[in-house]
Structure formats: structure tokens, C-alpha cells
Amino acid sequence: MIAILIRRIASLIITLLVVSLLIFVVMDLLPGDPASVMLGTSASPETLAALQKQLGLDQPLPVRYLAWLAGVFRGDLGQSYTYGVPVAGLMAERLAVTLPLALMAVVMSVGLAIPLGVAAARRRNGVVDHLIGLVSYIGIAVPAFWVGLLLIIAFSTMLGWMPAGGFPGWDAGVFEGLKALVLPAVALALPQAGVLTRVARTAVIEVMGEDFVRTARAKGLSESLAVWRHAVPNALVPVVTMLGMQFTFLIAGAVLVENVFNLPGLGRLAYQALSQRDLIVMQDVVLFFAALVIVVNFLVDLAYLAIDPRLRTAV
Amino acid sequence: MKKLFSRPVLIIGFLVTLALVAVALASLVWTPLPPAKMNILHKLQPPLGFGLLGTDQFGRDVASMLMVGAWNSLSTAVLAVALGASAGTAVGVIVAMRRGWLELVTMRFCDIIFAVPPILSAMMLGAFIGSGRLTAVAAIAVFMVPVFARLTLSAARQIWTRDYVMAAIGMGRSKATITLVHILPNISGQIIVQVTIQLGLAILTEAGLSFLGLGMPPPAPTWGRMLADAQTFLGQAPWLALLPGLAIALAVLGFNMLGDGLRDLLDPKSQA
Numbered sequence: 001m002i003a004i005l006i007r008r009i010a011s012l013i014i015t016l017l018v019v020s021l022l023i024f025v026v027m028d029l030l031p032g033d034p035a036s037v038m039l040g041t042s043a044s045p046e047t048l049a050a051l052q053k054q055l056g057l058d059q060p061l062p063v064r065y066l067a068w069l070a071g072v073f074r075g076d077l078g079q080s081y082t083y084g085v086p087v088a089g090l091m092a093e094r095l096a097v098t099l100p101l102a103l104m105a106v107v108m109s110v111g112l113a114i115p116l117g118v119a120a121a122r123r124r125n126g127v128v129d130h131l132i133g134l135v136s137y138i139g140i141a142v143p144a145f146w147v148g149l150l151l152i153i154a155f156s157t158m159l160g161w162m163p164a165g166g167f168p169g170w171d172a173g174v175f176e177g178l179k180a181l182v183l184p185a186v187a188l189a190l191p192q193a194g195v196l197t198r199v200a201r202t203a204v205i206e207v208m209g210e211d212f213v214r215t216a217r218a219k220g221l222s223e224s225l226a227v228w229r230h231a232v233p234n235a236l237v238p239v240v241t242m243l244g245m246q247f248t249f250l251i252a253g254a255v256l257v258e259n260v261f262n263l264p265g266l267g268r269l270a271y272q273a274l275s276q277r278d279l280i281v282m283q284d285v286v287l288f289f290a291a292l293v294i295v296v297n298f299l300v301d302l303a304y305l306a307i308d309p310r311l312r313t314a315v
Numbered sequence: 316m317k318k319l320f321s322r323p324v325l326i327i328g329f330l331v332t333l334a335l336v337a338v339a340l341a342s343l344v345w346t347p348l349p350p351a352k353m354n355i356l357h358k359l360q361p362p363l364g365f366g367l368l369g370t371d372q373f374g375r376d377v378a379s380m381l382m383v384g385a386w387n388s389l390s391t392a393v394l395a396v397a398l399g400a401s402a403g404t405a406v407g408v409i410v411a412m413r414r415g416w417l418e419l420v421t422m423r424f425c426d427i428i429f430a431v432p433p434i435l436s437a438m439m440l441g442a443f444i445g446s447g448r449l450t451a452v453a454a455i456a457v458f459m460v461p462v463f464a465r466l467t468l469s470a471a472r473q474i475w476t477r478d479y480v481m482a483a484i485g486m487g488r489s490k491a492t493i494t495l496v497h498i499l500p501n502i503s504g505q506i507i508v509q510v511t512i513q514l515g516l517a518i519l520t521e522a523g524l525s526f527l528g529l530g531m532p533p534p535a536p537t538w539g540r541m542l543a544d545a546q547t548f549l550g551q552a553p554w555l556a557l558l559p560g561l562a563i564a565l566a567v568l569g570f571n572m573l574g575d576g577l578r579d580l581l582d583p584k585s586q587a
Binding site: 014023026030037138145156157164255256270271277294 | 423424426429431432434438439440442444519520527546550553559560564567571
């Protein structure tokens with residue numbers, strides 16, 4: 001078990017290093033020099049040369065990469081070109097919006113998907129099953145940012161219950177902050193819930209056919225208890241796996257939904273960095289998101305090992 | 316035929332997809348009005364108020380824009396998936412042929428590419444080469460490569476253990492020949508299913524990219540940008556935000572149902 005853990009962690013570190021190298025090289029290989037991209041076409045040669053020197057572009061690629069990487073390890077992600085502040089601080093500020101948003105969306109989607117999946121599995125091929133199947137089909141097909149627009153139309157413009165966007169900041173109180181995140185989180189959660197419901201349904205149906213569930217039923221356990229005590233905990237494994245696999249899409253959705261709701265999160269930061277040609281910020285945010293996806297999937301893998309001892313021998 | 320009608324998912328998926336393709340193709344030769352024609356006198360008209368589906372903030376005909384949007388969306392998706400699927404499938408079958416450390420390295424690379432959603436790679440690309448169809452196609456295609464590489468690798472590995480492949484190896488056939496004659500034909504069903512499902516995902520992604528202004532530049536109408544424009548008029552003209560989203564959802568739903576239907580048809584054992 002320890003040996004496997006060490007190997008997994010080593011492989012994680014190598015993967016993360018390769019990601020950072022890849023992002024750095026891709027940014028370097030793309031046509032156009034970062035300094036001229038950032039300054040636009042009207043910059044004078046002197047300003048260009050000054051920025052090139054400031055960005056260290058006169059150094060060879062390996063030197064620049066190592067300097068950037070060393071910075072990342074020290075928590076120094078460079079200086080934002082447009083904001084004139086350290087990128088690390090900027091990202092931490094924005095993460096305080098994106099992280100609660102993503103967590104709320106995950107909790108909501110799982111909270112919807114498990115009961116729906118169980119209900120569908122218990123009435124397999126019945127009306128309820130087909131209805132839930134149809135709803136989850138539609139859920140998978142709708143873009144999260146469109147759900148966001150619909151929610152704004154319904155709950156802000158028509159009913160006036162919720163803010164149409166913006167974020168008051170956590171200083172305004174936890175309740176006000178959470179309130180601003182509810183609609184965006186629902187928009188993110190619904191498409192996710194569509195995918196997860198289908199996974200949960202399949203998993204529950206499979207587990208229900210297993211011997212230990214049948215034994216539990218034979219012991220006289222009621223159908224409901226058998227489902228919730230035995231089938232659901234086992235069905236959680238594929239649901240968590242899917243959640244890990246869907247994490248990339250959750251991040252992509254967050255970038256869009258933050259823009260719909262005008263939330264000052266990491267996704268909006270990346271988008272603003274693009275329009276302001278703040279390449280350092282973009283590079284750091286992309287690295288952060290990619291690393292997050294990889295770490296989440298690593299944790300899902302570890303969760304497997306903890307849940308299912310059979311996997312500990314097979315790597 | 317009777318068997319076909321017992322598969323509602325396949326049939327609905329097929330019909331919706333067919334309708335989408337028909338509308339997209341029709342837009343190349345006919346739209347009710349020129350989609351870029353502005354008519355300020357008739358701006359922000361509700362559906363049936365002016366034209367079939369109303370007009371936008373410049374008085375452009377929404378129905379015409381949606382039709383051309385269907386073509387723009389579908390052609391981008393098809394191009395991206397064609398590129399990504401071919402590259403991914405090639406990688407998958409080659410790695411299945413060689414195995415060993417190549418497999419390990421490829422799988423890690425797939426994890427890494429998969430970790431960067433197309434929205435982010437499109438932003439990186441967009442900063443340098445500008446936004447446009449090329450950026451959207453490249454960003455989506457790159458993301459599809461690991462999807463198809465993983466699928467073909469695991470499917471091809473299974474075929475390599477079959478008796479008839481063993482026999483072919485025994486007969487001295489080269490690995491490349493076996494791949495072409497035995498492996499690819501046997502995994503083509505799974506690839507077709509995946510292509511269909513990924514087309515839906517590509518349409519969804521393209522919509523997101525053009526919503527952010529990373530897709531085709533104006534005046535080319537795209538579903539994503541129609542939604543972005545509609546956001547300014549949510550109070551005055553909420554229908555402008557309804558129709559393009561409905562079009563996206565229907566298109567994606569069609570491809571997903573077609574893909575699931577095909578999977579059940581081609582491989583009844585793996586019913587999801």
C-alpha cells in the first residue's frame with residue numbers, strides 16, 4: 001500500500017511538471033512575442049525592449065522556464081501586467097469566489113443525482129424511470145451558461161428575488177455572498193446532475209443485483225433500507241469517479257457562468273487577462289486549473305484504493 | 316424494420332440530427348432574409364411580430380441568423396471532431412500495436428491534455444493568433460485527441476488478444492497489416508458511437524467559445540454570440556435568449572440520443 005502510494009505521488013509530481021513545461025512551451029511556441037502581444041501594435045521599440053527585459057525574454061527558454069517554476073514553488077507567480085500586483089494575490093482573491101461556487105455546484109449536483117438515480121433504479125423501466133431519464137438527457141444537452149441566462153430571466157428580471165449578477169464580496173456577509181452564488185451554482189449543477197443521475201441509476205441497478213443486497217433482503221431488510229444502506233454507498237464509487245472525470249467540464253462551465261453572472265472569479269480573471277493581453281496571468285490561471293483537474297483525479301484514484309482493497313495489488 | 320421502431324432513442328436522435336443537418340445545408344442556399352441585413356425600424360420584435368422568430372437589436376431576422384448559425388456551429392464541430400478523432404484513433408491503434416513504455420507515456424499525456432478544457436486552450440491560442448474559426452477548431456480538436464486515443468487503445472488492446480489475431484500473428488502478418496485488416500474494422504463501431512457523442516460536445520463547446528467571443532468573428536451569426544448579445548436585452552426581449560439556447564440544446568440532444576441509440580444497436584451488451 002505504501003509503495004503504491006509513493007509511486008502514485010511520484011507520478012503525480014512528474015505529471016504536474018510536464019503540464020507546467022507544456023503550458024510554458026506552448027505559450028512560447030505560439031507565433032508572436034509576448035511583449036509585443038501585451039503592448040499591441042502601437043508600442044515604441046524602446047517600450048518593447050524594456051518590457052522584453054522585464055519579462056526576461058532576452059534569456060533562453062530553459063532559463064526562463066526554471067525561473068518561472070522556481071517562482072511557482074516560492075508562491076511567486078509573477079507580476080500582473082495590467083493590475084501591477086502579484087498574480088498570486090490576485091488569484092487567491094478570485095479563488096475565494098470560484099472555489100465556493102464549484103463546491104456548491106458539486107454538492108447540489110450530487111444531492112440531486114443520488115435521489116433521482118435511486119428513484120429511477122427502483123422503478124426501472126417504469127414511468128418515473130423514463131421521466132427521470134428524459135430530464136437527465138435534457139440536462140446533459142443544455143449549456144450551463146444558457147441555464148444561467150434563463151435563471152436570470154426567471155428569478156431576477158421577472159420575479160426580482162435574486163441579483164442578476166455581480167458579487168458583493170465576503171465582507172458584505174456570508175449570507176449575501178452565498179446568495180450571489182446560488183443562481184450561478186444551480187446553472188453549473190444542472191448539466192452535471194444530468195450526467196451523474198444516469199451514472200447513479202446504472203450503479204444502483206448493478207449493485208441491487210449483487211449477492212450481498214439479496215442476502216440483506218432475505219434477512220428481512222425492507223427494500224428501502226436495503227437500497228439506502230447497501231446499494232447507495234456502493235453506487236457512490238462510480239458517481240465519484242464520474243465527478244472526477246467531469247471536473248474539466250465543471251471548470252469550463254465555471255469560466256462561462258462567471259462571465260454570465262459577472263462574478264469576480266478565476267474564470268473571469270482568465271477572460272479579462274485575455275482581453276487585456278495579460279499573458280502572465282493567463283499562463284498562471286491555466287496552469288492552476290490544469291493542476292487542479294490532475295490533483296482531483298489523483299485524489300479520486302486514492303479514494304478508490306481506500307474504498308476497494310482489490311485495487312491495491314493491481315497498478 | 317420492426318426492430319428499428321422499438322428503438323425510440325435512436326429514431327428521435329436520428330430525426331433531430333437530420334433536421335439540424337437539413338437546416339444547416341438549407342441556409343447555404345436560402346434564408347428568409349439575409350442574416351446580416353439590419354432593419355432598425357423593426358428592431359427587438361417578438362416572434363411573429365416581424366419575421367417568423369422576431370428580430371434582434373439591429374432588426375436582423377432571428378430565424379435567418381439561427382439557420383446560418385446552425386451551419387457555422389455544425390461545420391466547426393464536424394471539422395474539429397474529424398481532426399481530433401483521426402489523430403486520436405491513429406495514436407490509439409499505434410500505441411496498442413507497440414504497448415510498453417509508449418503506452419504509459421501516451422496515457423499520461425492524454426491525462427495532461429484532458430486537464431486543459433478547450434475554453435482555456437482557446438484563450439491561450441486566441442491571445443496569439445486571434446479568435447476565429449481556426450482557434451475554435453484547433454482548441455476543440457486538441458481536446459478530442461485524448462478522448463479517442465484512450466477509447467481506441469482500450470478497444471484495440473482487447474482485439475489484440477482474440478484468437479483470430481493470434482492466428483494472423485502466427486501466419487507472419489505484420490502488425491501494421493493486422494491493425495488495418497483486423498483491429499480497425501472491429502473497433503469502428505465504438506469509434507462511430509464516440510464520434511456522434513463528441514459532435515454534441517463539440518457543438519456545446521463551440522457555443523461556449525463564441526459566447527465568450529472566441530469563435531467566428533461578427534458578422535457571421537453564431538448561436539453562442541446570439542446569446543451573448545441577448546444578455547443585454549434580457550428584460551426587454553427575453554425571447555432572444557431563449558431561441559439560440561434551445562437550438563444548442565436540441566442539436567446536442569439529437570447527437571447524444573443518436574450516439575446512445577447507435578451504441579445499443581451496435582453493441583447490445585454495453586447498455587449504459
